[in-house]
Amino acid sequence: MSKPKVLLTRRWPEAVEKAMASSFNVTLNKNDKAITAAELEQALHDYDAICPSVTNSMPESMFKAESFKTRIIGNYGVGYNHLAVDAAKSRGIIVTNTPDVLTDATADLAMTLLLMLARRAGEGERQVRAGKWDGWYPTHLMGTQVTGKTLGIVGMGRIGQAMAEKAHFGFGMRILYHNRKAIPESKERELQAEYCTELTWLLSKADFVAVHCPSSPLTRHMINEKTLAYMRPNAYLINTSRGDVVDEKALIKFLSKGLIAGAGLDVYEHEPVVPEELVAMDNVVLLPHLGSATEETRVAMGMRVLGNLNAFFNGEEPPDML
Ligand code: DGY
Numbered sequence: 001m002s003k004p005k006v007l008l009t010r011r012w013p014e015a016v017e018k019a020m021a022s023s024f025n026v027t028l029n030k031n032d033k034a035i036t037a038a039e040l041e042q043a044l045h046d047y048d049a050i051c052p053s054v055t056n057s058m059p060e061s062m063f064k065a066e067s068f069k070t071r072i073i074g075n076y077g078v079g080y081n082h083l084a085v086d087a088a089k090s091r092g093i094i095v096t097n098t099p100d101v102l103t104d105a106t107a108d109l110a111m112t113l114l115l116m117l118a119r120r121a122g123e124g125e126r127q128v129r130a131g132k133w134d135g136w137y138p139t140h141l142m143g144t145q146v147t148g149k150t151l152g153i154v155g156m157g158r159i160g161q162a163m164a165e166k167a168h169f170g171f172g173m174r175i176l177y178h179n180r181k182a183i184p185e186s187k188e189r190e191l192q193a194e195y196c197t198e199l200t201w202l203l204s205k206a207d208f209v210a211v212h213c214p215s216s217p218l219t220r221h222m223i224n225e226k227t228l229a230y231m232r233p234n235a236y237l238i239n240t241s242r243g244d245v246v247d248e249k250a251l252i253k254f255l256s257k258g259l260i261a262g263a264g265l266d267v268y269e270h271e272p273v274v275p276e277e278l279v280a281m282d283n284v285v286l287l288p289h290l291g292s293a294t295e296e297t298r299v300a301m302g303m304r305v306l307g308n309l310n311a312f313f314n315g316e317e318p319p320d321m322l
Helices: 014-023 037-046 085-090 103-118 121-129 158-171 185-191 199-205 248-256 295-313
Strands: 005-008 025-027 049-051 072-074 094-096 150-154 174-178 193-195 208-211 236-239 262-265 284-286
Touching: 005 014, 005 037, 014 025, 014 295, 037 049, 049 295, 072 295, 085 094, 094 295, 103 121, 103 158, 103 208, 103 236, 103 262, 103 284, 103 295, 121 284, 150 158, 150 199, 158 174, 158 185, 174 199, 185 193, 248 262
Parallel strands: 005 025, 005 049, 049 072, 072 094, 150 174, 150 208, 174 193, 208 236, 236 262, 262 284
Antiparallel strands: none
């Protein structure tokens, strides 16, 4: 029997490309050039499986045809707001993602942003590189202590909880969280975390606010002009989830008026576009969507996709079916 035809839309770490190639008839993107929407739509008629990632938008309009060759979309990533999952399912196409394997890497990056903001690390690094550092003095780039401060976590899923653990046990922070529902009491006790049913209450109490909820119609612009107004002027916002959870225009307004102390962003509303206003601000740390970018994690993500495809083509239910 011929092997299923599988498309990887971008280069993957070599180990997973090899593993995929041993199980399937794989088309690799050797020069790593971004695939167009038209090519992606055509791929739905040419491949048994497509493995897209966050930059490959597959909206409802892509699933209008009566029938497709593709039977499974194995997303390389945990977030799937770029995929019209219901439309795909309505055409009998299964969609999977890669949960768990990027939890620690993403929480580590959120912690990196938190520490960089608190200790003005981006400013310091830019100063040294520009040859503008003129030696130690008592008031040079004074930041803020993290120990004992309050971290408000918006979205207490896997990544939110990992962030809480790192912040609480590693850095002695007090944890507040807002979520659709409370986490189990035993976990709350372990983290000494306090559940805030009202987002605004959390925002008004936190020194650092870390956004960890997925993007959905419910969370779009959850951090907006109204909710930002509850944050303290000395508080920092960190976002490693999806750009559209934060209303970027409102954030820029609050930062430029000094109504909040700073922001650490790994994701943006219109990636890879980063508003000039943010680039110009010293109290903002900007990273290029690096949450899951460790060798170990990116390999594990690929292996997770492979596991889903293997299960599907062996007639089993893929473990990460959405
Ligand atoms: C994820 O897995 O959701 C990362 O943000 C990359 O898509």
